[in-house]
Amino acid sequence: MHLLCGIDEAGRGPLAGAVYAAAVILNPARPITGLADSKKLSEAKRDALAIEIKAHALAWGIASVSAQEIDAINILQASLLAMQRAYQAMVDQFGLHATLIQVDGNRTPKFQLPCEAIVQGDSKVAEISAASILAKTARDASLLELDTQYPQYGFAQHKGYPTALHLERLVQYGITPEHRRSYAPVKKLLSMIVE
CATH class of the missing domain: 3.30.420.10 (Ribonuclease H-like superfamily/Ribonuclease H)
Known part of the structure; x- marks a missing residue:
């Protein structure tokens, strides 16, 4: 078959x-x-x-x-x-x-x-x-769970994509353990913290 x-x-x-x-x-x-x-x-x-x-x-x-x-x-x-x-x-x-x-x-x-x-x-x-x-x-379901864990990031809205809101919240609240550190916007933020 x-x-x-x-x-x-x-x-x-x-x-x-x-x-x-x-x-x-x-x-x-x-x-x-x-x-x-x-x-x-x-x-x-x-x-x-x-x-x-x-x-x-x-x-x-x-x-x-x-x-x-x-x-x-x-x-x-x-x-x-x-x-x-x-x-x-x-x-x-x-x-x-x-x-x-x-x-x-x-x-x-x-x-x-x-x-x-x-x-x-x-x-x-x-x-x-x-x-x-x-x-x-x-x-999407997993991002809704992340939203309850980290409500200030707006994961339910942007589902983790690099929207203006997400980037703004990243700068405001920093990086969670769920962020991909090898991705340019996150990497850039990490380098600013290190400097």
């Missing part, structure tokens, strides 16, 4: 929080309508689709790589590692292996089975769209 697993990540650009990835094998007998690149969907639509994907997919897995790990190995390697972890989480949870993996983007993690990179795959391949939605909703 041909089983296609789609994998995508969320959160490469933010200054704070983990990078997330998800792996999904859809069930051809239970098609899900409305799948699209998670960035093109409203938050409410993403949340509703995430519930549907988890209920109807043959298998799915979500994993993350922390801000500290991102700083240690760089964001590209961290994204690829999150994808490997997501696939493994799916296998551990459902005991199902894919026959082919398709990853959004132009780089593939190392897998023991065939793997293809598909540029803009999240808008071309339903399985990658589904993975994109699960990765994004999981990451």
Whole structure:
């Protein structure tokens, strides 16, 4: 049986929080309508689709790589590692292996089975769209948790991205353990503290 697993990540650009990835094998007998690149969907639509994907997919897995790990190995390697972890989480949870993996983007993690990179795959391949939605909703949920931990930073609003508000709060309150120290705006702030 041909089983296609789609994998995508969320959160490469933010200054704070983990990078997330998800792996999904859809069930051809239970098609899900409305799948699209998670960035093109409203938050409410993403949340509703995430519930549907988890209920109807043959298998799915979500994993993350922390801000500290991102700083240690760089964001590209961290994204690829999150994808490997997501696939493994799916296998551990459902005991199902894919026959082919398709990853959004132009780089593939190392897998023991065939793997293809598909540029803009999240808008071309339903399985990658589904993975994109699960990765994004999981990451957004983790940023809401960060918001309760560090309410003064406005994480619920900007989700860790380098918005004017986030940069302003960074200068005002300093760096949390969840900030990515290898990212330019954070690194710049750290160098000012050291000087």
